[in-house]
Amino acid sequence: MIRSSIIKNAYFTSSHDGDIKTVLKDIKSDLNFAEMKQTHSSDVKIINSEGIYDSDGIETNSQDLPLVVRVADCIPILMQSNNLISAVHAGWRGINNSIFEKSLKNHNFKSLKISIGPHAKECCYEVKEDLKQLFPSSTIELNGRYYLNLRKRIEDFCKRENIELEVYNQCTICDDSYYSYRKTSTPHRQFGIIWQ
Numbered sequence: 001m002i003r004s005s006i007i008k009n010a011y012f013t014s015s016h017d018g019d020i021k022t023v024l025k026d027i028k029s030d031l032n033f034a035e036m037k038q039t040h041s042s043d044v045k046i047i048n049s050e051g052i053y054d055s056d057g058i059e060t061n062s063q064d065l066p067l068v069v070r071v072a073d074c075i076p077i078l079m080q081s082n083n084l085i086s087a088v089h090a091g092w093r094g095i096n097n098s099i100f101e102k103s104l105k106n107h108n109f110k111s112l113k114i115s116i117g118p119h120a121k122e123c124c125y126e127v128k129e130d131l132k133q134l135f136p137s138s139t140i141e142l143n144g145r146y147y148l149n150l151r152k153r154i155e156d157f158c159k160r161e162n163i164e165l166e167v168y169n170q171c172t173i174c175d176d177s178y179y180s181y182r183k184t185s186t187p188h189r190q191f192g193i194i195w196q
């Protein structure tokens with residue numbers, strides 16, 4: 001398990017860490033949490049109680065309510081500013097439909113910290129012409145093949161706005177400690193977890 005070095009209560013699990021209840025018991029010792037029925041949408045919901053929400057981003061200013069995002073190659077994004085936190089699920093559809101920008105809307109940029117957990121990286125994330133055209137400045141060409149750096153728009157934005165960002169090195173496709181839907185069509189997911 002990775003613990004964020006810039007956000008106080010933010011974690012990213014690997015395939016070794018067990019299910020969400022096991023993980024929460026280990027790191028927090030209570031089992032309430034909010035999560036999402038993720039559909040690669042760009043919907044972000046403001047919430048204040050535990051449950052399962054139809055969206056791909058949730059945010060709360062509630063104290064002590066963990067937000068959980070489930071991923072296996074998509075980007076798990078955890079955010080904190082002042083007393084607001086967010087958990088976001090971002091695949092290429094979500095990024096293309098501006099889920100990152102939508103999830104920023106209520107945050108104070110001056111105090112915003114963003115942590116990006118393990119996801120499919122440009123070492124392995126081969127895409128076809130259609131995605132290359134959607135993400136021209138995020139695609140690398142190597143020996144006639146295209147590879148996507150899906151977080152590049154986020155990195156560029158944070159650099160431009162001077163927002164503190166951490167990105168973990170692990171790639172879910174080539175690091176066997178992580179579930180990869182692309183590699184194995186696994187039904188399992190790892191988690192990003194944040195609370196305040």
Ligand SMILES: [Zn+2]
Nearest residue numbers: 123124171174
């Ligand atoms: Zn890789």
